[in-house]
Each structure stands twice: as structure tokens, then as C-alpha cells.
Amino acid sequence: MGFWSSVLLPLVLCLLLFIGFFNHSEKLSHSPGMILWLQFAGAILGIMGSLILPMLIVFIAYSVNSIEHKADTWKSLFSLPISKLSVYAAKYFYAFFLVLLCLLLFVLFTLGFGNLLGVLKPELKFSEYNVASLLTKVYLKLFLSSLGILSIQFLLSLLFRDFLKPMGIGFVCTITGVILAGNGWTYAYLFPYSHPMLAIKAMEEGLKNNSQPTATPQITIDLFTHEIWVSLAVAVVIFIAGYFIVLKKSVK
Amino acid sequence: MVIDTEGLTFNFGKQTVVKSLSLKVPEGSIYGFLGPNGAGKTTTIKLLLNLLKTQEGSIHIFEQELQSNRINILSQIGSLIEQPAIYLHLSGKENLLNRALLLQVPEKRVNEMLDLVHLTSAAHKKAGQYSLGMKQRLGIALALLSDPKLLILDEPTNGLDPNGIIEVRELLIRLVNQHQKTVFISSHLLAEVERMATHVGIINFGELLFQGSINDLQALNQPQVQIETENTVDVANFLKRNNFTVTEVDDHHIYIPFTSKQNMGEINTLLNQNGYIIYSINKQQKDLEKLFLAITHTA
Numbered sequence: 152m153g154f155w156s157s158v159l160l161p162l163v164l165c166l167l168l169f170i171g172f173f174n175h176s177e178k179l180s181h182s183p184g185m186i187l188w189l190q191f192a193g194a195i196l197g198i199m200g201s202l203i204l205p206m207l208i209v210f211i212a213y214s215v216n217s218i219e220h221k222a223d224t225w226k227s228l229f230s231l232p233i234s235k236l237s238v239y240a241a242k243y244f245y246a247f248f249l250v251l252l253c254l255l256l257f258v259l260f261t262l263g264f265g266n267l268l269g270v271l272k273p274e275l276k277f278s279e280y281n282v283a284s285l286l287t288k289v290y291l292k293l294f295l296s297s298l299g300i301l302s303i304q305f306l307l308s309l310l311f312r313d314f315l316k317p318m319g320i321g322f323v324c325t326i327t328g329v330i331l332a333g334n335g336w337t338y339a340y341l342f343p344y345s346h347p348m349l350a351i352k353a354m355e356e357g358l359k360n361n362s363q364p365t366a367t368p369q370i371t372i373d374l375f376t377h378e379i380w381v382s383l384a385v386a387v388v389i390f391i392a393g394y395f396i397v398l399k400k401s402v403k
Numbered sequence: 404m405v406i407d408t409e410g411l412t413f414n415f416g417k418q419t420v421v422k423s424l425s426l427k428v429p430e431g432s433i434y435g436f437l438g439p440n441g442a443g444k445t446t447t448i449k450l451l452l453n454l455l456k457t458q459e460g461s462i463h464i465f466e467q468e469l470q471s472n473r474i475n476i477l478s479q480i481g482s483l484i485e486q487p488a489i490y491l492h493l494s495g496k497e498n499l500l501n502r503a504l505l506l507q508v509p510e511k512r513v514n515e516m517l518d519l520v521h522l523t524s525a526a527h528k529k530a531g532q533y534s535l536g537m538k539q540r541l542g543i544a545l546a547l548l549s550d551p552k553l554l555i556l557d558e559p560t561n562g563l564d565p566n567g568i569i570e571v572r573e574l575l576i577r578l579v580n581q582h583q584k585t586v587f588i589s590s591h592l593l594a595e596v597e598r599m600a601t602h603v604g605i606i607n608f609g610e611l612l613f614q615g616s617i618n619d620l621q622a623l624n625q626p627q628v629q630i631e632t633e634n635t636v637d638v639a640n641f642l643k644r645n646n647f648t649v650t651e652v653d654d655h656h657i658y659i660p661f662t663s664k665q666n667m668g669e670i671n672t673l674l675n676q677n678g679y680i681i682y683s684i685n686k687q688q689k690d691l692e693k694l695f696l697a698i699t700h701t702a
Contacts (some may be wrong), residue, residue: 224488227545230452231505232478402454 156210157253160203165260168194169268176272184279191268191277192261192286196293196351199257201329204297204347208250209321212304213314215246220312226402239309239397243390246305250297254290261286289354292374296350299343299385300324306393310400340378343385349378405430405553405585406451410460413446413609420446422609423460428587428602433579435596435617436589438606439699444589445485447606448557451587452482464553481551483559487542491531495522495541498530499548506549516544519574535562543571547578554578556588560595572599593695607699624694626661628670631682638679645673661686 172179172191179187195203219225219242228238262283269277300321307317321344328344332352339345353376406428413421421443428434438444449455451462453473462469464476489498499513517523520540525533530541539562546554554575560568576599578584590596596603603620605613613620627650632638639652642659647670651658659670664686671684 218490222488222490223486224490226449226452226454226484227482227488229454230477230480230482230484231502232474233505234474399456401456402449 154249156214157207157249158256160207161253161256161260164195164203165257165264169264172268172275173272176268176275179275182276184276185282187275187277188265188280188282191265192282192289195257195261196289196354199293199347199351201333201348201351202325204254204293205300205321205325205328205344207253208297208300209304209318209325211246211249211253212301212308213317215242215249216305216308217314229402235397236394239394242309243302243305243393246301247298250301251294254294258286258290288374289350292350292354292379293347295374295379296346296382299346299382299389302386302389302393303343306389306396309393309397340376340381343382346378346382350376404428404463405432405465406434406587407463407466408451408460409463411447411450411457411462412459413443413450413455414458415446420609421450424606424609424611425614426604426611427614428585430585431579431583432601433575433586433588433596433599434602434604435593435600436587436604436606437591437593437596437695438589439591442591442607442699443609444591444606445557446609448482448484448555448587448589451555452480452484453477454484478549479552480555481546481549481553482555482557483542483546484555484557486561487538487545489530489533489538489541489545491529493530494527495530495533495537496526498541499544502545502548508549512548512550516548519547520544521570536564536567539563540567540571543574552584554584554586554588556586558590559588560590568595575599593692605695605698612698620694624688626686626688628659628661628667628684629687630657630659630670630674630684631655632657632674633680633682638674641674641677641679642670658687 168191179190182190219228229235265277265282268275304317304321307320311317324342324344328339328342328346329348331339331342332345332348340349353373404427406426408424408426411421411424411426412419424443424447426436426447436444436447446455450457451464451469453469457470465479467476469476490501493501496513496517499516500510502508503510503513514523517526520543522537522540522544525537530538533541539559543556543559546556560571563571572595575586575588579586588596588600597617600617602616603613604611613623630638635652635654635657639649639657642649642657647659649657649659661667667684667686671681674681
């Protein structure tokens, strides 16, 4: 379930965007290639940081754990001759892998559909600009910024059997994170759920500062900003804390 | 001893679920762990599997301390706790293959297990569509997959039909007799384990009320005289007046503790001479079921 959601989500979103651009190709035909790419990729990235990514993580973390809750298999997993660390880490890294896969597919589908548009509608000048390395960097930054949330949500889903608790907490925190980051609160970088939004904002600001109407603007992405470090630190600390909780926890 | 616990105690909050339990399970035995629902059986089993942390007392399995040798011990145990843990979206065979992968057991073993529990024909059906009995059999197959020396089964015959119960019983007896396994099996039905168990432990309210071989249990069992007669109440009153202890009276029978055949004859004569019509009089062993109830009720 988690696997297919992380494959279908990028496919469906990119496909919708492709259709939208395809139908409005006349309006977009005078934009230069780079702006076109930014519009195309930005449409997803805009909500990606604020909503899609945190919610995707909530869902993936839930689905990886709920499969054991539902089948009541925690007790049999923990009565196998396998160390508790292996069980816990294997679960975590599968969730980790799913998030990575999903973001990777976003990059591939964005590039794929963009280039397809360029071929089908030659008036759209997608081929003018190569966005691949920039896009990869943006998504890599998003991925790193989301690891803090992943650790927290993973632990919540492991501890709570039902969907509502991790989902509710994740949702409230995401909204809080968006508000904090959106209002430019100074310490927003300390709150994990603000990180994806901050990552996107940093990029948008970089864009505004640089873009001059005449020359082709240069966009540089600073990968390791302080919110990324906080996100990584939270991810590691919660992961380790989670292991000790699992170790102490009785399996009902 | 395969399982040896000393003063094992476990509390859920303020409630003591297991009270200083000292289990002794010898090698090669089928140990029937009996008690009514909620007596602490499952909690004990979870303690034995290190799913619950031991709060007081000690657990030794295969003569090794459980906490410090967890993985080594668990690698020799197959277990089935409460309802079997099965991935319902996978087929029976996929469930076994998945477990085989985790335990690094060859795939051949999966087919043997399917054969053993008669699930070969349903191997590719989704486990979600299995009947309760099939799920239980799959659970047993999962427990046996790694060819463990000790099997810990929590009410494995729950939901099985009589045929299934007999099959499981025969399978367990075969495992113990031919493959030198030890089986620890919990149940709330004495009749179910009576026919296979070599040793019995009876638990209620977390306390071990009886532990010993099945023969020890039967030795506790007092034979009695069963008298079938027309008017049981009158006869019972008459016997009481003549200084006999009447243990039980129902619509058709009277029960008196058995002392000797001589004594049984005297009762018969006495009743006949006083004009009571006796349909039958015989010596009877109290069945273990009643004994079990007696043990669990007196506590």
C-alpha cells in the first residue's frame, strides 16, 4: 500500500500537470525555457513543501507499521531469533526508501513529462534549458529536510495502533509548521515540520534575488542550510530514542 | 529442565497477573498448561518469549538465562500466541516463505510444512480467506518452520473442529516421540490436553495450583460410588442418617466416597433392606474435568 502510493502519487500529479500544460500551450508559448520549467516544476514544488511531503511521510510511516499492527505480527516478529534493532531498523529504512523513491520519481516524471511536452508541442521551449541538476538538488534538499518528520512519524505509528493518532498529530504539526515557516518566524528552523517549507522558501527567495528580466538568471541551491542540519539531527536522535523505546516496550 | 522459572511475578499496573510462578518443564514432555480464561496463561507465555520484561524472578530455558541469551534461546523455540499472526493479504505459502526468508530456512521446508498441516491445496489462496481452523494450522506451520527443539503453543486448537483437534494432537505426540521435541501447550480445556500431556500445570489467578505428571494428577483423583435410584433425595437423607457422607446428589444419582468393595456391598444391602429400589450401584473415577474445576475453584 505504501509502496504503490509512493509510485502513484508522483505519476498522477505529474500527469495532471502535463494535461494542464498541454491544454494551455498557447498561453505559455512565449515564455522562455527556464521560466517554463520553473512553472512546470514549481507547480508541484509549491505545495510539495507545505503539504504533500509531510502528509506523504505520515502515510508512509503509518503504512509500514500498520501492516504489522493489522496482522498482529509484532509479537511473532519479536519472538523470532532476530535482534530488536534489526527489526526496528529494517522497518525504518524501508520507510526511508519509500520516501526517497517517491521523490526520485517526482524528479523523473517532472523531467519526463516536461520533455514530452517539448516534443508534442514544439512551441513550448522546454528544450532551451536543462533543469535536471537543479531539480535533483531541490528534491535532494527536500528529502533531507523531511527526515526529521520521518523519524517522528515512524515512531508514532509504531507506538499507536490506530491511524488517527499519528495522522492527527502529523496533520496539526504540519499546519503549525507551515504557519511558522510562512510567517518567517526566526526559530521555525527548530521545528521539524517546518523544514520542507523552509527548504522551498529558501529556493524561492534565491530565485527572486537573482532573477533579472534580461539575462538568464542563475539559481544556486545551498544544500546544507541550518534547517537541514536540524532535520538530520532530529532524525538521528529520534531514531536512536525510538530504538530504546522499542527495547523497553512490552509487546502486548 | 527445558523451561525452569523461579518466583516469576508480573504486574500490569497494580494488578498482579502472575504470582511467583515456578514452572518445571522436563525435556521430551508435553506440558499442558491449564487454567480458565484470564488466569495468566498468555502473560506467562509472553514472559517465556521475552515479549514482556521479567519484573521479578528468573527464567531459564535450555539451562540458559533468558534475558542475556535471548537470540540463542529464541532460535530454538517455535511459538504460536493467541490467534495466529498472519499477513492476510498474502497467501498461506507467501506467509511461510516470508518467514523462511527471515529465519534463513530453505524453501523446501515451506512445502514440507504445508504438507504437514494439510494446506498444500490452499497454499496459493489468500490467508484472509482462510477459515479459522486453516489459519490456526498455518500458525502451527509457522511455529514449526525452523524445526525448533521447544514448541510453545497458546491454545493451538482454538477454533479447530474435532478432526482438526485430533490431527494437532497426533502431530504433537509424533513430534515428541519421534523427533525428541518438547511441547508446552496452554489450554482452558483439560479434556483437550488430557490425552496427550505427560505433565500438567494448573494455574488460576496467576498462581500455580498444581504441577506434576499426569499420573500425579490422577492420583489426586478419589474414586466414588455412584448409586442410581428412584428417589435420590430420600435415599441421600437415609444414608446421611446412617453416617454416610454424601458428596453429591442430582435427579438420578447419589455419590459417596469409595472406601472398599465390602463397604459398597453393605450400602447396597442396607438400602435394599429398607425398601429403596436401587437401579444400579458402581465404582466410578471422578473425571479430570471435575477435578480441574475442583482445583481451580477451591483457590
